[in-house]
Amino acid sequence: MLTMAMPKGRIFEEAVELLRNAGYQLPPEFDDSRKLIIDIEEENLRFILAKPMDVPTYVEHGVADVGIAGKDVMLEEERNVYEVLDLKISGCYLAVAGLSDGPIKGVAPKIATKYPNVASNYFRQQGEQVEIIKLNGSIELAPLIGLADRIVDIVSTGRTLTENGLMETAFIEPITSRFIVNPVSYRTKDAIIDDMVERLSAVVEGESADENR
Amino acid sequence: MTRPFVFEKPLGMRDTLPVLYDLKTSIREKIQRVTEGWGYRFMNTPTLEYYETVGEASAILDQQLFKLLDQRGNTLVLRPDMTAPIARVAASSLKNEPFPLRLAYDSNVFRAQEDEGGKPAEFEQIGVELIGDRTTSADAEVIALMAAVLEEAGLEDFQIAIGHVGFIQELFLSIVGNEERAAVLRRYLYEKNYVGYRQHVREMPLSTIDQKRLMALLTIRGDGSKLEEAIELLPNEAGERVLNELRTLLHTLKAYGVSDQVKFDFTLVSHMSYYTGVVFEGYANNLGVPLSNGGRYDELLERFDRPAQATGFGIRLDHLAEALGVTDHERLPNAIIFSPERREEAIQQASERRADGEKVVVQELSGITNLDAYSERFEDVTYLIGKSGKGM
Numbered sequence: 001m002l003t004m005a006m007p008k009g010r011i012f013e014e015a016v017e018l019l020r021n022a023g024y025q026l027p028p029e030f031d032d033s034r035k036l037i038i039d040i041e042e043e044n045l046r047f048i049l050a051k052p053m054d055v056p057t058y059v060e061h062g063v064a065d066v067g068i069a070g071k072d073v074m075l076e077e078e079r080n081v082y083e084v085l086d087l088k089i090s091g092c093y094l095a096v097a098g099l100s101d102g103p104i105k106g107v108a109p110k111i112a113t114k115y116p117n118v119a120s121n122y123f124r125q126q127g128e129q130v131e132i133i134k135l136n137g138s139i140e141l142a143p144l145i146g147l148a149d150r151i152v153d154i155v156s157t158g159r160t161l162t163e164n165g166l167m168e169t170a171f172i173e174p175i176t177s178r179f180i181v182n183p184v185s186y187r188t189k190d191a192i193i194d195d196m197v198e199r200l201s202a203v204v205e206g207e208s209a210d211e212n213r
Numbered sequence: 214m215t216r217p218f219v220f221e222k223p224l225g226m227r228d229t230l231p232v233l234y235d236l237k238t239s240i241r242e243k244i245q246r247v248t249e250g251w252g253y254r255f256m257n258t259p260t261l262e263y264y265e266t267v268g269e270a271s272a273i274l275d276q277q278l279f280k281l282l283d284q285r286g287n288t289l290v291l292r293p294d295m296t297a298p299i300a301r302v303a304a305s306s307l308k309n310e311p312f313p314l315r316l317a318y319d320s321n322v323f324r325a326q327e328d329e330g331g332k333p334a335e336f337e338q339i340g341v342e343l344i345g346d347r348t349t350s351a352d353a354e355v356i357a358l359m360a361a362v363l364e365e366a367g368l369e370d371f372q373i374a375i376g377h378v379g380f381i382q383e384l385f386l387s388i389v390g391n392e393e394r395a396a397v398l399r400r401y402l403y404e405k406n407y408v409g410y411r412q413h414v415r416e417m418p419l420s421t422i423d424q425k426r427l428m429a430l431l432t433i434r435g436d437g438s439k440l441e442e443a444i445e446l447l448p449n450e451a452g453e454r455v456l457n458e459l460r461t462l463l464h465t466l467k468a469y470g471v472s473d474q475v476k477f478d479f480t481l482v483s484h485m486s487y488y489t490g491v492v493f494e495g496y497a498n499n500l501g502v503p504l505s506n507g508g509r510y511d512e513l514l515e516r517f518d519r520p521a522q523a524t525g526f527g528i529r530l531d532h533l534a535e536a537l538g539v540t541d542h543e544r545l546p547n548a549i550i551f552s553p554e555r556r557e558e559a560i561q562q563a564s565e566r567r568a569d570g571e572k573v574v575v576q577e578l579s580g581i582t583n584l585d586a587y588s589e590r591f592e593d594v595t596y597l598i599g600k601s602g603k604g605m
Contacts, residue, residue: 060501061331062502082405084407085408086408178408183503184503
């Protein structure tokens with residue numbers, strides 16, 4: 001049996017659709033179940049439903065063999081897992097935003113973010129000295145009420161930023177979801193994982209070919 | 214930091230309680246017996262080494278080293294692995310011993326603290342080094358010995374993945390031309406980032422054929438038949454040389470009877486930068502982290518002024534113990550519980566039974582607070598209580 005860690009929330013529906021397109025028979029009640037562990041015996045698969053940020057953790061420790069995780073999470077967590085396939089779903093990007101795009105004033109500019117590791121790496125690469133403040137959500141609030149000068153967050157449409165009077169000041173990098181694999185499972189369950197990768201990549205490449213047409 | 218609670222240990226440090234200690238001892242004894250049976254001699258090296266010598270040669274990332282200063286201001290490290298210290302010994306204290314040298318170790322090594330559980334900062338490693346032998350027979354010997362050791366320890370289901378650092382290096386150099394660009398590709402493999410690797414390959418100004426060769430590297434894995442596919446990736450002299458080496462390796466492993474557990478995987482790149490040829494990892498099916506790893510390191514001994522080709526492996530005892538599972542079967546000692554009148558008899562009896570190899574605790578009754586709870590901790594209890602016993 002192969003255990004797959006799935007991210008709850010935003011990415012979940014797209015991930016399930018992708019698996020269905022790849023020929024995995026997932027029952028309809030799969031989509032709105034509240035269970036955290038779902039066994040699909042016909043496919044010899046077990047799904048565990050985790051917080052998106054935790055998916056690479058389950059996979060690294062080997063309690064899940066494979067998982068679906070956003071590149072943002074991979075960058076933040078830096079887990080020891082194989083990033084095998086770009087699933088090209090849930091596209092968005094990491095960006096810096098603020099009230100204006102002028103130079104940051106003050107001695108020690110503050111950056112609010114859910115991604116302290118990503119933010120710190122980015123500003124180090126830019127040669128900028130900043131102080132990071134970790135928040136767990138509603139990051140846009142921070143510059144509005146003076147907690148931080150800038151935020152680092154994922155942007156999909158940019159609507160949340162605009163509605164709160166914020167503007168993007170720098171693009172960091174594009175984000176999509178990735179198929180990730182535990183390093184031991186990658187070798188001990190190679191046949192079943194290779195099959196899954198092949199089926200998923202056929203769907204992914206088929207769809208991107210459609211887009212290019 | 215706030216003052217630690219009295220029961221706290223430094224981050225990443227673990228106690229080994231009797232149950233686990235028993236299990237580890239039994240594994241350790243089996244492994245040592247097999248290893249000695251293959252003619253390897255066990256040895257120890259100091260826990261502390263100089264940062265400038267062993268610390269830098271060890272190839273463990275700098276931030277993972279425990280560093281401290283001695284009274285003269287030298288930087289010391291808690292040894293992060295055993296391969297570098299043994300290379301040091303082979304090149305100094307044992308420099309007059311003829312090669313090949315077969316050495317083994319069973320020591321605790323240290324990696325600086327990680328915040329998360331399951332990643333101890335100190336762990337026991339058992340391994341061997343076969344120094345001064347460049348033959349493929351030597352590579353096969355250490356892989357076969359590792360398999361023999363895992364089997365003897367009681368692990369029923371395990372697999373060994375074999376890669377070749379030289380193959381990857383030759384492939385990258387033949388396609389991208391220089392070390393700098395090859396290093397970028399190697400880094401993607403080491404980081405296990407295949408998505409980034411593919412993207413990087415697509416963006417490089419290469420012919421379609423070369424791009425395909427680089428992409429195919431990711432998918433060539435499996436049994437011995439995959440070796441023939443690999444030659445298509447690197448159809449030159451270097452490729453032929455590496456593949457001949459791997460064919461011989463597989464052939465030799467068959468002779469040892471361990472070819473069934475073996476798979477080839479050219480993407481296997483260790484974090485240990487000193488590896489130069491065959492590399493391998495051992496896995497248990499029920500464990501999310503590798504049990505053991507090893508490979509050929511032909512350039513490490515140079516750093517200690519006695520150039521020699523070498524190969525070896527190390528097994529993490531904590532991971533092996535976890536894969537085997539802590540048995541409920543505790544081997545408890547027996548007890549003699551006595552009252553003062555029969556003290557001498559108790560001591561006498563215990564010493565006789567100990568001479569027969571039995572484990573015997575001698576305990577005076579009045580020293581026990583809860584007799585029921587206490588006697589449960591023994592396999593068998595003999596009571597020598599009251600006057601009657603003496604002289605009968």
